[in-house]
Amino acid sequence: MLNVQPQWNRRQFLKSSSLFWASLGISVGATGCDSLPFARSKHYQPSSDRIVKTGYLPITDASPLLAAYDKGFYRLEGLEALPPQRYRSWAALSQAFINREVNVVHLLMPLTIWMRYGLNVPGKVVAWNHTNGSAITVLPEIESPYELGGQTIAIPSWYSLHNIILQILLREVGLKTTVKPSHLDLKPDEIRLVVLSPIEMFSALSKRNIAGYIVAEPYNSVAENAGVGKILRLTGDIWKDHGCCVVFMHEEDIIEDRQWTQKVVNAIVKSQRWSRNHRLELAHILSVEGSQYIPYPISVLEQVLTSYDRDYYTRTGAMLHPQWRSHRIDFQPYPFPSYTQSLVQALQQTFINDNTTFLAQLSPDRVALDLVEDSFVKAALEDTKSMEVFGLSTNFSRDEIIQI
Numbered sequence: 348m349l350n351v352q353p354q355w356n357r358r359q360f361l362k363s364s365s366l367f368w369a370s371l372g373i374s375v376g377a378t379g380c381d382s383l384p385f386a387r388s389k390h391y392q393p394s395s396d397r398i399v400k401t402g403y404l405p406i407t408d409a410s411p412l413l414a415a416y417d418k419g420f421y422r423l424e425g426l427e428a429l430p431p432q433r434y435r436s437w438a439a440l441s442q443a444f445i446n447r448e449v450n451v452v453h454l455l456m457p458l459t460i461w462m463r464y465g466l467n468v469p470g471k472v473v474a475w476n477h478t479n480g481s482a483i484t485v486l487p488e489i490e491s492p493y494e495l496g497g498q499t500i501a502i503p504s505w506y507s508l509h510n511i512i513l514q515i516l517l518r519e520v521g522l523k524t525t526v527k528p529s530h531l532d533l534k535p536d537e538i539r540l541v542v543l544s545p546i547e548m549f550s551a552l553s554k555r556n557i558a559g560y561i562v563a564e565p566y567n568s569v570a571e572n573a574g575v576g577k578i579l580r581l582t583g584d585i586w587k588d589h590g591c592c593v594v595f596m597h598e599e600d601i602i603e604d605r606q607w608t609q610k611v612v613n614a615i616v617k618s619q620r621w622s623r624n625h626r627l628e629l630a631h632i633l634s635v636e637g638s639q640y641i642p643y644p645i646s647v648l649e650q651v652l653t654s655y656d657r658d659y660y661t662r663t664g665a666m667l668h669p670q671w672r673s674h675r676i677d678f679q680p681y682p683f684p685s686y687t688q689s690l691v692q693a694l695q696q697t698f699i700n701d702n703t704t705f706l707a708q709l710s711p712d713r714v715a716l717d718l719v720e721d722s723f724v725k726a727a728l729e730d731t732k733s734m735e736v737f738g739l740s741t742n743f744s745r746d747e748i749i750q751i
Contacts, residue, residue: 397600397607399428402440402449405641406545406563407651407676408477408592409453410629413640415618417632423617424610431640436544437504444470450600451611453592456687457506457694462595463718465705469598472682473612474724475590477619479583480651480676481509482567482665483516484552484576485559491664492520492579498558499529499539501548505699508591508690509561510540512582514697519751524698540700552576563591564651564676565643572647578665583673587748590686601720612680612723613730619678620733626652651676668750679737680724687715689747 399421403409413431415421421428432449434440437458443449445468453476454462462468489495495517502510514524517538525537533539543551548560553575560566561582570576583589594615601608622629630648631637641648655675660666688711695706725743728734734741 397427397604399426399451399611400449401428401431402434402443402452403431403640404435404437404440404453404545405433406480406592407565407633407641407648408480408563409640410622410633410676411476411615411618411678411680412451412453412594413638414622414629414632415614417638417640418618418621420614420618420621421611424614426607426610426614433640435546437507444468444595444597447597450597452595454595455504455507455509456590456593456690457508457511458504459593459595459718460691460694460706460709460714461506464709464714470595471598471601472593472719473596473601473608473721474594474615474680475682476592476594476615476678476680478588478590478677478679479581479673481512481561481563481582481591483513483559483561483579483582484567484570485579486552486555487574487577489558489577489579492516492522495538495558496522496535497533497537499533499541499556501541501543501551501557501560501562503545503548503562504542505701506694508586508589509563509582510699511690511693511697512585512589513540513561515693515749516580516585516751526700540698549573549575565641565647568647568650569643572650577663578660581660581665581675583675584660584666584668584671585749585751587668587671587750588673588677590682593682594680605723609723609726613727616680616724616727616731616733619680620731620736622678623736671748679739681728681737681739681743682719682721682724683743683745683747684715684719685745685747687719688712689749691715 401412401416403412416428416431434443440452441462444452459470459472463470502513517524522536522538524540527533527539545562545566548562549566549569551557552560552570567578571578630652631645633641634645634648635642636645657666657669661669691709691711691714
């Protein structure tokens with residue numbers, strides 16, 4: 348049984364969280380993954396008072412949650428929703444979720460694994476938020492992954508698909524990861540990893556304090572357009588149509604009010620379906636010219652959502668699998684069990700500057716069943732007749748393809 352501690356203050360969280368990049372070498376307890384039932388938090392809200400409180404980071408991964416509010420999909424489900432609340436870092440958003448300042452968030456899926464099994468936070472993944480949507484961006488003079496040796500690269504979190512994919516690539520080219528302090532020289536085959544929020548990465552690259560970063564859009568496109576960086580590899584060209592950010596909700600909300608939860612997921616599925624077919628309008632909504640969810644102009648957001656020059660990226664080497672016909676970023680809600688299983692296995696092989704004892708205890712099959720609650724998204728897909736729209740098979744399965 349997991350030892351749930353539903354109330355943490357900010358000082359405790361930042362001291363214990365490996366997400367907070369200045370806090371290194373922390374220790375978290377774990378007692379395995381047989382996690383139910385969880386204790387009810389004193390902050391639990393009765394259904395009659397339930398309001399959708401969305402938390403997000405200003406990245407395109409959050410698009411379905413933002414459009415669900417902006418286009419009125421929550422309202423169409425009979426839900427009351429507050430304007431989405433922006434946070435600057437994964438640590439701040441995670442803390443807000445733990446404190447119940449928000450109850451519907453998009454989080455990096457490896458981060459949900461750490462929260463549920465490392466910190467014993469009772470949350471559940473109810474849907475994917477998007478597919479692909481990230482890239483490795485480097486200084487303009489860097490031509491290949493081999494040239495990253497002796498350099499510093501930023502990741503958004505130790506518990507991120509970005510960290511996993513980057514390390515898969517580095518291992519392939521014979522490079523090792525380290526967290527040596529900046530005053531120590533790196534060996535030619537070492538890569539120093541640092542954790543920065545997405546908002547901080549562009550500034551650090553512009554000042555050449557780092558040689559590159561791996562992160563969600565639009566921060567890769569921003570660096571491209573400004574001429575301070577270029578895309579070395581697209582993550583969707585390494586792990587085909589991968590999930591990254593997922594919809595995370597409090598487990599007690601799910602247990603105590605399934606009808607409310609179903610309506611939330613219904614709205615998100617409808618928002619994803621709308622987002623696929625209205626990319627230009629979505630770009631406007633997200634931009635500073637629209638609802639100002641992401642602090643960049645519509646031209647940048649349009650590039651991310653609508654422009655994917657496969658010929659160009661194939662010539663530059665950022666794309667090696669154009670035959671996959673993947674989108675730069677796409678939207679589909681179903682959380683494939685095969686992905687969760689593969690993600691746990693990959694996370695267990697990834698260097699994380701943290702006490703990862705709990706990871707070794709996790710069964711990939713068990714996590715796929717325990718972390719993810721897919722009944723709501725299945726019902727929403729059936730209700731909206733969206734299986735074919737999202738390209739899903741009737742058995743809800745797929746094969747994971749990871750190729751360098």
